[in-house]
Amino acid sequence: MPNHAIEITSGPRLLDATQGVARTSLGRRRRPAEGLIQGFLFVCGAISILTTVGIVFVLGKESLLFFASPEVDLARFFTGTTWQPAIGQFGILPLINATLMTSMMAMVVAIPLGLCVAVYLSEYASPRARGILKPILEVLAGVPTVVYGYFALSAMTPLLRSILGPNTVDIYNTASAGIVMGILILPLVSSMSEDALSAVPRSLREAAYGLGATKLETALKVVLPAALSGIAAALIVAISRAVGETMIVAIAAGAGPNLTLNPFKAAETMTGHIVRISGGDLSYDSIDYNSIFAIGLMLFLITLGLNVLSRQIVRRFREVYD
């Protein structure tokens, strides 16, 4: 607000003039403390930049050390199908595969449920029902992920095993972790989508009703397409959250990288691997230490890419109604 600056300096000067003091200076009164405070506040803001720089620097530096070491081959890193640091095998595919499996499982649960919840809350629910249902769903989002991990291991896995048989379903499996992760992400999908749906102006709905559409047709064929960019953005943010989710998979998905497409077998995700390796006694500058930073870099790039994509979608495809 630059226009206020003039008013600030003019105050004391006017006072001086009315008292008839001769030393009226037209220059701006210097206030070193104000400058100092502004400097401090800028530093506070800049800390966020430093954090990003720190993340990129740390992940980049340790990853470079990892890729520079003689045991690692960049091509094999992306195409190798075994990750076994003990015998010098560094193929990230099993880890990425497991991450994709748990994330997809989570989205299979969270997308249909989340969208249905969003449509119900925004189009059907009375204000009173909304006032009750929304806080309950927000509680789901506030439960720590380690509690979800516990739930996956001690409730979801036994449930799956009793339905499908203990021979089909391992004690640690990606399906159970993925389903529970879906519940964790459900409130994220539903609340972001609901915001997008609520932003669609009422006139569109009234036009649809005027043409004789039912409530369902209005919701699905008019409101939903109008809010599509916001919903797509919500889904992408949700995927990024699922990819970065750690404790549920660390507890319930199993230890040990395993390249499998069977969701009922144990497999270790990228995040799960980082947690397991760093939980033990990790010596600096060992290949294990550097390898988790290489995985971390992949994770960072994937989630950052998804988040940026989500923002781009909103920016480019948002329909603005006035």
Next chain:
Amino acid sequence: MRLVNRQPQGFADSGDYAPKLAERQRSARRWQGIFLVATMVGIVFLVALLYTIINQAFGYVAQENTVDPATLVSAGVPLEELPKEQLIQILRDHVSAGVMRRFESEQPFELRSREDVYSLVVERVVAPRIVATWNLDASLLRRAAIQHNVAIEYPDARLVFRAWLMPDFLMRSQSSTPADAGVRTALLGSLWMLAVIILVAFPVGVGAAIYLEEYAGKSLVNSIIQTNISNLAGVPSIIYGMLGLAVFVRALEPLTSGALFGLVDPATANGRTILSAGLTLALLVLPLLIINAQEAIRAVPASLRQASYGLGATKWQTVWYHVLPSALPGILTGTILAMSRAVGETAPLVVVGASTFVALDPQGPFSKFTTLPIQIYQWTSRPQDQFRHIAAAAIIVLLALLLALNASAIWLRNRYSRRLD
């Protein structure tokens, strides 16, 4: 809006339209049901989550004594009624001289009460072990079957109803026997860490929010900061853990281990301290805190600032005396919500290097640490059933802590908003 769903009178009988209309309305009703069910599924999951936890935190246990109390006494007097001197004698007969000396040095036997000695005898000599456990639902519904089972499988065992979550559980420190373990060290660790996070993240977060809302113009640097903050909010928490490991634990080890201040504790000199954990989580919650504080500051009406400027206040005076007090309820609420996020974080702390076993209370920011979620994670990862039960009890403690934080956020907000009006 309601009207349009009803069948329009004029068209009711006109051939093509009517049959389709009935079908359309049926599907509208069907889907409305589906939407409602989907919403309920979320609630059902929440209930299932709480049920699972409570179910595991209480239930029957079968206890077996290592030494039968009947063999300890000779003259038909039950153990509970023996005088103090005989109890001390029993203790002396069954534990080593070294352990006796330790008891003596903790508190001389002459000064100990009879009950105290008796509980020592029970703990060290009789030493009940838990041999089997049941969940709450089984304990309530299949009581007879459990008693029958215990009688056959563990003839020496007693069946006791045990609340794994009890006041004692909060006061006891870590132990390798689940029945004796508690969350004291973890709870203290969480609170110490929270103190570090508040001290670091609150001033920095509010400062950054003030800068972005009140000072920053539309320059390139400022828009970069703003974009950057929303990007940081989406970075997975485990990445922050790796940042903390490389920067706070490793690069800044002299600072975070306390060596700079001459406070080195040989066990913690590697930098994996409460301070490192707190700084890491402070960075993690910072974007959240800044975004919340920005919203609170933005909600302060511009007229307040203009009135202040009009009276000749400087920019900082305006911010400090007028903008901040009005925005405070919102900022505090946002801060507490950020804190409750930090309290539940696990992954970054595992990476930063939470200790797996801490039996001593943390003494300050340079102590080794464990926190409630870390403790839950470690207990959950153990295969034995009993750890599952104490993990459930610890989860209840964690959820209660979160509930308290959130309730205080609401309370603070209501209180301050009333005062301002």
